[in-house]
């Protein structure tokens with residue numbers, strides 16, 4: 001199982017579980033996924049707070065191999081859907097948080113300290129272990 005944070009056309013964010021990413025594509029493609037708040041079936045993945053596995057319970061059969069596979073998928077999803085801002089991440093995340101720039105999904109790097117500062121300001125962001133791309 002994999003969970004996605006989905007966002008409808010009206011910007012409601014909700015979590016939905018799918019068998020795998022292919023099942024997500026199929027169900028959203030066939031419009032069988034509806035926003036629980038407004039019923040909109042125009043939904044897409046929301047990337048600001050990626051979550052791949054529930055903490056506690058459920059993950060008992062999560063092997064390192066499975067985890068690695070999920071992280072590769074997560075990385076692909078993030079790269080597909082978000083703008084890469086590199087080391088500008090903390091600054092861009094702030095601008096988005098304070099409405100100084102158009103809301104968009106971004107990803108990039110932040111140091112431990114920068115991440116802590118963002119968290120202290122109440123800025124939501126996801127931290128994911130970045131798996132190295134296989135160089136081939």
Ligand SMILES: [Zn+2]
Pocket residue numbers: 008009010011012035036037038039040
């Ligand atoms: Zn909605």
